[in-house]
Amino acid sequence: MTQVTKLARWVCLECHYIYDPAKGDPKNGIAPGTAFEDIPDTWRCPECKILKVKKGVFKRLDD
Numbered sequence: 001m002t003q004v005t006k007l008a009r010w011v012c013l014e015c016h017y018i019y020d021p022a023k024g025d026p027k028n029g030i031a032p033g034t035a036f037e038d039i040p041d042t043w044r045c046p047e048c049k050i051l052k053v054k055k056g057v058f059k060r061l062d063d
Helices: none
Strands: 010-012 058-060
Touching: none
Parallel strands: none
Antiparallel strands: 010 058
16 A cells, blocks of 8 residues: 655745645646645745745645
8 A cells, every 4th residue: 555645735924825736836837746845946926926935934734
């Protein structure tokens, strides 16, 4: 039996956009199935355009 690790969703605290790894962000070149940790540091929130690396902006959502 293979174990599937559920990738965590992350929320932008500026605009409340939720990054869902199951959907990715194809419009900005992030394929579905990409973990938030694997997104390049140059990625910006598609809603408010804040940089991923800005400290304290993105928070992991606990399911």
